[in-house]
Amino acid sequence: MDVRTERAxxxxxxxxxxxxxxxxxxxxxxxxPETAGRWEFPGGKVEPGEDELEALVRECQEELGVRIxxxxxxxxxxxxxxxxxxxRVWFATLLDDSPAPQALEHRSLRWxxxxxxxxxxxxxxxxxxxxxxxxxxxxxxxxxx
Numbered sequence: 001m002d003v004r005t006e007r008a009x010x011x012x013x014x015x016x017x018x019x020x021x022x023x024x025x026x027x028x029x030x031x032x033p034e035t036a037g038r039w040e041f042p043g044g045k046v047e048p049g050e051d052e053l054e055a056l057v058r059e060c061q062e063e064l065g066v067r068i069x070x071x072x073x074x075x076x077x078x079x080x081x082x083x084x085x086x087x088r089v090w091f092a093t094l095l096d097d098s099p100a101p102q103a104l105e106h107r108s109l110r111w112x113x114x115x116x117x118x119x120x121x122x123x124x125x126x127x128x129x130x131x132x133x134x135x136x137x138x139x140x141x142x143x144x145x
Contacts, residue, residue, distance in 0.1 A: 011081070014056040015043035015089040015126075017074050017133050018066075018101070022141060023111040024133050026120055027063070030107040037107070039120040041089055041129065056090060064101040064109075068092040075132040080125045089129045091136075114138055 046055040071091035078087040114137040
């Protein structure tokens with residue numbers, strides 16, 4: 001008999017594609033060992049009682065020490081952890097009064113232009129998001145908004 005408790009809904013993990021000057025902020029993981037050195041977007045788990053955008057703002061404050069304004073969603077849901085969780089990413093910008101991002105929980109940070117997005121090893125879950133961001137940055141640079 002399977003005694004595992006089924007989740008009514010998958011865990012939601014939120015991420016921020018923070019864009020400034022036609023570049024997106026990438027974050028190099030410091031831990032755990034199996035993902036250290038891989039790159040991701042800042043973010044994390046939505047806590048009980050918290051909505052997704054509140055979680056995104058909180059996570060960026062905790063991980064980077066920044067204040068953000070959240071924009072449009074980037075791509076669709078990305079299943080992670082064998083379907084037990086969903087990654088949802090939004091475009092974001094730093095608020096005018098926000099300090100510069102700091103690597104408070106990551107090994108390092110880099111602002112990546114569209115032609116630099118493939119220069120770092122992204123986590124597999126972030127790969128489809130990176131492709132969407134590349135399309136967006138290319139369209140923006142071409143004047144397509």
